[in-house]
Amino acid sequence: MYGVELWTREELLRKCKERIDSLSLERTSLQETVTKFEAELNNVRTTALAAQDSAVSVAAERVIQFSTPF
Numbered sequence: 001m002y003g004v005e006l007w008t009r010e011e012l013l014r015k016c017k018e019r020i021d022s023l024s025l026e027r028t029s030l031q032e033t034v035t036k037f038e039a040e041l042n043n044v045r046t047t048a049l050a051a052q053d054s055a056v057s058v059a060a061e062r063v064i065q066f067s068t069p070f
Contacts, residue, residue, distance in 0.1 A: 007015070
């Protein structure tokens with residue numbers, strides 16, 4: 001009725017090792033992806049901070065301009 005596949009101890013160990021190796025490769029790949037995303041996130045943060053600093057500088061210049069008597 002149901003197909004049953006019997007493995008020897010050696011076959012089972014080999015299949016387990018193959019699966020462990022496969023998972024290890026997946027983990028390495030995921031770690032590399034996380035590292036890339038972290039680098040991109042740091043670039044975005046740096047850009048956002050630079051834009052914020054620039055906006056503050058422009059606002060400060062305008063305050064000085066408008067508060068200085070003619």
